[in-house]
Amino acid sequence: MTLVSIPANPVPEGAVSGIIKTPDGAELRFARWLPPSGRKGTVCVFTGRGEMIEKYFETVRDLRDRGFAVAMIDWRGQGHSSRRLRDPRKGYVRSFADYEIDVESFVQQVVLPDCPPPYFALAHSMGGTVLLRIAHAGKRWFDRVVLSAPMIDLPGRLTTLPVRAFARALRLLGQGGQYVPGGSGKLTGTDAFLSNPVTSDPVRYARNAAILDEDPTLGIAAPTVAWADSAFRAMVTFRKYDYPSKIRQPILMLAASNDTVVSTPAIEEFAYHLRAGSHLVIAGSKHEILQEQDRYRSQFWAAFDAFIPGSPPFK
Known part of the structure; x- marks a missing residue:
């Protein structure tokens, strides 16, 4: 399975890509x-909802550096x-x-056989939800986790009881495969830059939109x-008073002060x-910190370097 390369976002050198199958029949690139x-040492990167490997080529280079x-x-x-659905x-x-099955299949079929230890995880947004659930379950594939x-x-x-009950009712009525009310088939990440909630960096936003154009x-x-x-x-389980205290994994959470996609106070x-956790709120950043302006990304990487062993810049 090839990776998509465009002039503004070339594939980092030395890539190996392919497909693995999960026990329940999903095929994962x-x-x-x-x-x-x-x-x-290996950093496993887990994306957010609607994202793809190509969006993180810059992050791959940052980590390999x-x-x-x-x-x-x-x-x-x-x-x-x-x-799974007819409309892809x-x-x-x-x-x-099911996402936890994805992670376990990936670890067993790609990471452990072909990647050097120790293993660390870097996850964004929805990926962070999955990694917290895995850590809470006591699965210690990763020495440290950055979210x-x-x-x-x-x-x-957006997550009050009436909203949650409405979604559950729609699903019980057989509407699980329909878009959420108000949702459409327009690709995520293709809106005009001025109305986007994820980054204040126009160049990186245009680069990511160009991937979808290609x-x-x-x-x-x-x-x-x-x-x-x-x-x-999944999110309601995080509200249990003892949920975070049962996680033994060392975790660093980076939040964005101008986030309108997820709740920074909840983080x-x-x-x-x-x-065994710590957190930092990056003032001025929107939701996608790694797709943000360099002044915000530099704060992210400084915190990462202080938390992940062996990560001073490679020369």
Whole structure:
């Protein structure tokens, strides 16, 4: 399975890509890069909803400059991994537990056989939700975990009981495969820059939109009712008072002060109760910190370098 390369976003040198199959029949696209000569350790990157491997080529280069191997997957239902619905643009998952199957399949079939230890994880938004669930379950594949704007909760009243009950009712009525009310088939990440909620960097936003222009089959559109219901059920579990205290994994959470996609206060509250966790709010950044202006990205990488062993810039 090839990676999509455009002049503004070429594939980092040395990529190996392919397809793995999960026990429940999903096909997942993966990509991996070896570390620079003489260096060891792998960072596994887990994207957010609607994202794909190609969007993180710059991050791959940043990590390899730090001496790490890098490995990634496209989640089931997005990128060039298999999609379950007839309309491939619909963002669908049956349960967030399915994403945990994706991670375990990836670790067992790609990371452990072909990537050098020690292993670390870097996850964004929805990817952070999945990694927290895995850590809470006691699965210790990764020595340390860095989360960028993890989806602990949504802002405002988006996850109140009436909203959650409405999504559950629609799903029980057989509407799980339909777009959420108000959702459409327009690809996520193709709106005009001025109206976008994810980054204040016009160059990186245009680069990511150009990836979808080159290959629209990489993208997905609005979430389905089933995805929303599954996300609500996952996020509600995070509200249990003892949920974060049961996580033993060392975790660093990076939040964005101008985030309108996920709740920054929820991230802060969750992080306060982690036994081995810390957090930093990056003032001025929007949701996609790694796709932001350099002044925000530099703060992210400074925190990463202080937290992940062996990560001073490779020279």
